Amino acid sequence: MATVDDDEDGDTVTTEGGRRLRADLLVIAEGVRSRTRASVFGDDIVEERDLDVTMVFGTIPRTERDDDRWRSHTALRGRQVHLRPDPYGTIRAIRLVRHADGRWRRVARTDGGIRPRRAAG
Numbered sequence: 001m002a003t004v005d006d007d008e009d010g011d012t013v014t015t016e017g018g019r020r021l022r023a024d025l026l027v028i029a030e031g032v033r034s035r036t037r038a039s040v041f042g043d044d045i046v047e048e049r050d051l052d053v054t055m056v057f058g059t060i061p062r063t064e065r066d067d068d069r070w071r072s073h074t075a076l077r078g079r080q081v082h083l084r085p086d087p088y089g090t091i092r093a094i095r096l097v098r099h100a101d102g103r104w105r106r107v108a109r110t111d112g113g114i115r116p117r118r119a120a121g
Helices: 038-041
Strands: 003-007 011-012 021-022 052-059 071-075 080-085 091-099
Touching: 003 038
Parallel strands: none
Antiparallel strands: 003 011, 011 021, 052 091, 071 080, 080 091
16 A cells, blocks of 8 residues: 545545555554554554553364354453354464563463363264
């Protein structure tokens, strides 16, 4: 994405190759370290700050007992676990720890870490 121009009717994106794309709405979903945010909003509009969060992602096999619901559990001391079924026959597991002191702590099984389940059969 080379440039973005917006007006009352929508947005026009010009690619590095010169192609122009027109849309009613432009969504940029690059995450916290977005490379295009500054080119769209300017350097001084969005404040970047570290959230002191460590996230660990993994994939575990689905069992016959699993359904299609996203499950989330929040515990004390800024800990969360998310289990999200995907369309590929597995479950995406997310372990999140918020660090009040901003330092890395080991995410271990003794701290309630994600334990892989055995596959059925």
